[in-house]
Amino acid sequence: MTPTDAPNITARARGAVAAAPVGILPTIEMRDVRRVAGPLLVVEGADNLAFGDVVTVVTDDGSERDGQVLEVDRTRAVVQVLGGTEGMGQANVAVRARFRAAVTGVGTDVLGRVLDGAGRPRDGRPDPTAEAYRPVNGLPLNPVARIHPDQFIETGFSAIDGLNTLVRGQKLPVFTAAGLPAAEVAARIATQARVPGETDEVVVVFAAMGVTRREADFFRDQFTASASGHRNVLLLNLADDPTIERLLTPRVALTLAEYLAFEKHLHVLTILTDVTAYCEALREIAAAREEMPGRRGYPGYMYTDLASLFERAGRVHGSTGSLTQLSLLTMPDGDITHPVPDLTGYITEGQVVLSRDMAGRGIDPPFDVLPSLSRLMNAGVGVGRTRADHRGLADQLYACYARGVEVRRLVSIVGESGLTAEDRRYLAFARRFEEEFVGQGEARRTITQTLDLGWELLGDFEPDELGRVGAEHIARHHRPTATTATAARSQS
Amino acid sequence: MSPTSTTATTATTPAGGAPDLDRAEVGTVVRVSGPVLEVAGLHAARLYDVVRVGAQSLPGEVIRLDGGVATVQVFEDTSGLRAGDPVVGTGAPLTIELGPGLLGTVFDGTQRPLAALGAEHGIYIPRGADQPGLDRGRTWDFVPSVAVGDRVEAGDELGTVQETAALRHRVLVPPDIRGVVEHVRSGPRRVDEVVARVAGHDVQMLQRWPIRRPRPVRGQQPLSRPLLTGQRVLDGLFPIALGGAGIIPGGFGTGKTVLEQAIAKHAEADVVVYVGCGERGNELTEVLEEFPQLADPRTGRPLMERTVLVANTSNMPVAAREASVYLGITMAEYYRDQGLHAVLLADSTSRWGEALREVSGRLGEIPAEDGYPAYLATRLAAFYERAGLVDSLGSTPRQGSVTVVGAVSPAGGDFSEPVTQNSLRVAGCFWALDASLARARHFPSINWTRSYTTYRLGEWFDEHVAEDWSRLSAWAVRTLQEEGSLLEVVSLLGVEAVAAPQRVTLRVGRMLREDYLQQNSFDPLDASCPPRKQVAMLRLVKAAEAAMTAAVESGRPVADVVAHPVLRTIAGARGWPADETLERHLEEAAATVRAALTTAPTTKEELR
Structure with missing residues (x-):
């Protein structure tokens, strides 16, 4: 199906499934409802409906709700109702066919707006003008049309820039646990991210799925009230909004984002939060459809479903824009092997992990460096992007920190007295690394500041202990601290 | 007409194959549920026949026949399909095109060449788009x-x-x-x-061939030669046989893809088929951009010239994901039959297993473990058994091989899950990736205690590389195991609780881990390591062990010996060029270590 431009359509875009020009269906009302269960409704005599069709469900009191066809056979259709089935019965409902496949109006007019989870205005202003209509499910990007992401984004966080570098077009989620400042981290990245040497501003498409009113207010403040608010768009699906709309929210957001990035050449940062709430909605719908449950009750197709969201990121030939995804995901009980973070980690290009352990030790922001990873880092660092020593330095910091953490575990068993002098240096390094490098507080660091700080921390080690960095970088950047310098002098 | 027939046909579609006009017929859709359809009226259809659905002619496959109803899985998004839509049975199974022009091409899971699709349709892949697998213009x-x-x-x-x-x-x-x-x-x-x-x-x-049917051979050969991969931990400790099968299980972020790509780059093979099965678009793009720039280690030509890529990203239709691994192995078999050595890399087979699970769930089949269908084990076994070193058909003797390496992505990194367990039963090599090694940036993060190989290749190495190869390899495995158990003691009692000879073992174990097993795929001198260089490196570590033992026996405090800075120079061996200077490098490095450890400490630095 090719996306259809419809400049001559006078009907304004009323959100995702509200108005669409493609494949409008003849108005037929189906009143023979056989079953109402959860968000689902089974209607008989629906032989002209197709899989994926959008319908309106009308109750006798005149209220209208949108719905989508999940399954059809010769006579019956299973319809999932957006907005819930409350107050619906077998006798008081009619299903009206609308059009084929859910589409949404897209355009630059949405910037600066606050919409609901299905793309309708939530800010009391009129509907944004649609420049075109696009199916919300999108189409797979042709891998040969992609450009491998390699443009470094400076977020200002040392733990990200220095060790798990983010690049334009990457999908890098933040794995967090309940009660950790993930929203603040995401907001800071969104507001302070920049590409060194460029002045292009970033457009933020923010999709909140199942957030509380209080969180929604926070995001509204961050993204629309600020100076760059006119360049951002918020889609808010609150915790008490219909579950079923939650499945639509990221799709509408990504359809908008793809249009802005690949057709309007903008640098788009899409923030989806919270992926776990989305997956719970998926599970709820699957259970209502009486599908075979998979791990922890989540449906077996959750990987495919999540991939259909996360894969909508990147850069493509023929566009100077980019679509970067930064999603927030609350790990239930902080468990990274839970199906939601597990499947997400298999799809995304790495993950940034926040941990309660770090927060408990006063490290702010509480990045847990060891399980964090950026798979696209190699392309984004080095000569011409950050600095020649970046890759080796990051590996060295990782290796030293991992050893330090290992020693710390040892201390908890045998005590510090059982340690060699070498072990003690790694232990001290791990502490400084967490407090100074990771725990940067409110400060925003440039990449040069981040890398220089890394070298400063490595000052406690001898050059030949730094096996991960090249000799030329050691000569240039390594400044042994006082104690090692003394040792070096006595040697000569 | 058999599917292998090469007579001219009108069907040029990758999923169409050669139509059997006697069995071509039209049915109608009676039910649509996601990618699964029920179709009435296909009376002549056989299991796995290809059908074309609706006005857009979406390709699909018959996966169940029950009474008058055929169940069809569609290789595309099914939005817009409804009861009553026509379904054309082609009378042929999913068949692909084989011939010159496969090498260097990027296909999707049903053998549509992606560059041609892109030229015609732009950045997105629309539904129902069609392209023949082989270029007719060339x-x-x-x-x-x-x-x-x-x-x-x-x-x-x-x-x-x-x-x-x-x-x-x-x-x-x-x-x-x-x-x-x-x-x-x-x-x-x-x-x-x-x-x-x-x-x-x-x-x-x-020529055309149905992807689910193995191509015929004259006979199978015993597996007695290794496939050299250039990866020390594989070739040195857990080598895979030419024509063998190996699996790489590992949680996310443990380096499956990097390892698969390293094998694709450095393996001593004529043809590499790389199947990205349900994986990330950006990673496939990296391969697409990188391989044309890299040189084939054997010919010096661009690496892409020996490579066929199958790119099925995770957001492409599920049914095509299942087809992609069969597409890959059929192309590998085709080159094997020409007397070539082909390697099939599948990343990741778990996505294929999950595709089976997803479709099975939609069919309402009774699930076995973790929701996977009961036939998962059979399917996996049938796939891995297509690997082998064979005598090809034909009157002149010709040997070729397909070696299969499959990545496995176990849920939660737990190897007890069905795809890992059923794969390891049929694969000869088990290369277990380890999250804690990956976190310490020890790459390739293959766990040396959990991994194993069942191929007996020591004899080949002893004969063709170095006579002490087997002994060195066994010594390395043993030392690493000893180090592992000693580290447990140390973690309970502290390093002082360990006797002097064992402290030497601890130090040697660390050298093996840090200086030998770790390999940097991004460092040109270290990315690929030929067997001769591996031997030199192991001999150096062994020489260091002997020197340390001698020093301890001569009365030097063991703490000084194991902390001696000269031991840190051993990592330098990774940068040795693999040429005639190897012997000289080894002798010099070993002499340096011996000299430093036999002389008395002279500086504060050494005592520290």
């Missing part, structure tokens, strides 16, 4: 190897074309044809032009 200079009147058998060489600068592509007599050559034509030909006539059959360079 000509190949066909050089006959037979003359009119020759008697040929299935598998005999009819002629050759130069597919790439390094690879001469043999055009073989198709498996179901034998007899007298009646006609043969040389010179530039398109793949769908007739190049010969054998016993009444027109033969083109283009």
Whole structure:
């Protein structure tokens, strides 16, 4: 199906499934409802409906709700109702066919707006003008049309820039646990991210799925009230909004984002939060459809479903824009092997992990460096992007920190007295690394500041202990601290 | 008509195959549920026949027949389909095109060439888009190897074309044809032009084969030679046989893809088929951009010239994901039959297993473990058994091989899950990736205590590389195991609780881990390590062990010995060039270590 431009359509875009020009269906009302269960409704005599069709469900009191066809056979259709089935019965409902496949109006007019989870205005202003209509499910990007992401984004966080570098077009989620400042981290990245040497501003498409009113207010403040608010768009699906709309929210957001990035050449940062709430909605719908449950009750197709969201990121030939995804995901009980973070980690290009352990030790922001990873880092660092020593330095910091953490575990068993002098240096390094490098507080660091700080921390080690960095970088950047310098002098 | 027939057909569609007009028929959709349809009226359909659905002619496959109803899985998004839509049965199973022009091409899971799709449809892949697998516009200079009147058998060489600068592509007599050559034509030909006539059959360079059926061979050979991968931990400790099968299980972020790609780059193979099955688009793009820049270690030509890529990203339709691994192995078998050594890399087989689970769930089948269908084990076994070192069909002896390496992505990193367990039963190598090694940036993060190989290849190495290869390899494994158990003691009692010889073992274990097993795929000197260099490196570590032991026995405090800075120079061996200077490097490095450890400490630095 090719996306259809419809400049001559006078009907304004009323959100995702509200108005669409493609494949409008003849108005037929189906009143023979056989079953109402959860968000689902089974209607008989629906032989002209197709899989994926959008319908309106009308109750006798005149209220209208949108719905989508999940399954059809010769006579019956299973319809999932957006907005819930409350107050619906077998006798008081009619299903009206609308059009084929859910589409949404897209355009630059949405910037600066606050919409609901299905793309309708939530800010009391009129509907944004649609420049075109696009199916919300999108189409797979042709891998040969992609450009491998390699443009470094400076977020200002040392733990990200220095060790798990983010690049334009990457999908890098933040794995967090309940009660950790993930929203603040995401907001800071969104507001302070920049590409060194460029002045292009970033457009933020923010999709909140199942957030509380209080969180929604926070995001509204961050993204629309600020100076760059006119360049951002918020889609808010609150915790008490219909579950079923939650499945639509990221799709509408990504359809908008793809249009802005690949057709309007903008640098788009899409923030989806919270992926776990989305997956719970998926599970709820699957259970209502009486599908075979998979791990922890989540449906077996959750990987495919999540991939259909996360894969909508990147850069493509023929566009100077980019679509970067930064999603927030609350790990239930902080468990990274839970199906939601597990499947997400298999799809995304790495993950940034926040941990309660770090927060408990006063490290702010509480990045847990060891399980964090950026798979696209190699392309984004080095000569011409950050600095020649970046890759080796990051590996060295990782290796030293991992050893330090290992020693710390040892201390908890045998005590510090059982340690060699070498072990003690790694232990001290791990502490400084967490407090100074990771725990940067409110400060925003440039990449040069981040890398220089890394070298400063490595000052406690001898050059030949730094096996991960090249000799030329050691000569240039390594400044042994006082104690090692003394040792070096006595040697000569 | 058999699916291998090469007579001219009208069907050029990758999923269409050669239609059997007797079985071509039209049915109607009666039910749509996601990618699964129920269709009435396909009476002649057989299991795995390809069908075309609706106005957009979406390709699908028959996966169940029950009474008058055929269940079909569709390779595309099914939005807009409804009861009553027509379904055309093609009467043929999912069949692909084989011939010159596969190398260097990027296909999707149903063999549509992605570059051609992109040229026609832009950045997105629309539904129902169609492209033949092999380029019809390109000509190949066909050089006959037979003359009119020759008697040929299935598998005999009819002629050759130069597919790439390094690879001469043999055009073989198709498996179901034998007899007298009646006609043969040389010179530039398109793949769908007739190049010969054998016993009444027109033969083109283009041949078709159903992907789920293994291509026939004369016989299997015992696996006694290794496939050299250039990866020390694989070749040195857990080597895979040429024609063998190995799996790489690992949680996310443990380096499966990097390892698969390292094998794709450095393996001593003629042809590499890389299947990205349900993986990330951006990673496939990296391969697409990188491989044309890299050189094939054997020929010096661009790496892409020996590579076929199958790119099924995770957001492409599920059914095509399941097809992609079969597509890959069928192409690998095709080159094997020409007497070449092919490697199939599948990343990741778990996505394929999950595709089976997803479709099985939609069919309402009774699930076995973790929701996977009960036939998961059978399917996996049938796939891995297509690996092998074989004698090809044909009257002249010819040996070729397909080696299969499958990545596995176990849920939660837990290896007890069904895909890992059922795969390791049929694969000879188990290369277990370890999250804690990956977090310490120890790459490749293969856990040396959990991994194993069941191929007995020591003899080959002893004979062809170095006579002490097996002994060195066994010594390394043993030392690493000892180090592992000693580290447990240390973690409970502290390092002082360990006796002097064991402290030496601890230090040697660390050297093996840090200086030998770790390998940097991004460092040109270290990315690939030939066996000769591996031997030199192991001998150096062994020399260091001897020097340390001698120093401890001569009365030097063990703490000084194991902390001696000279031991840190051993990592430098990774940068040695693998040429005639190896011996000299080894001798010099070993002498330096010996000298430093036998002289008394002279500086504060050494005592520290």
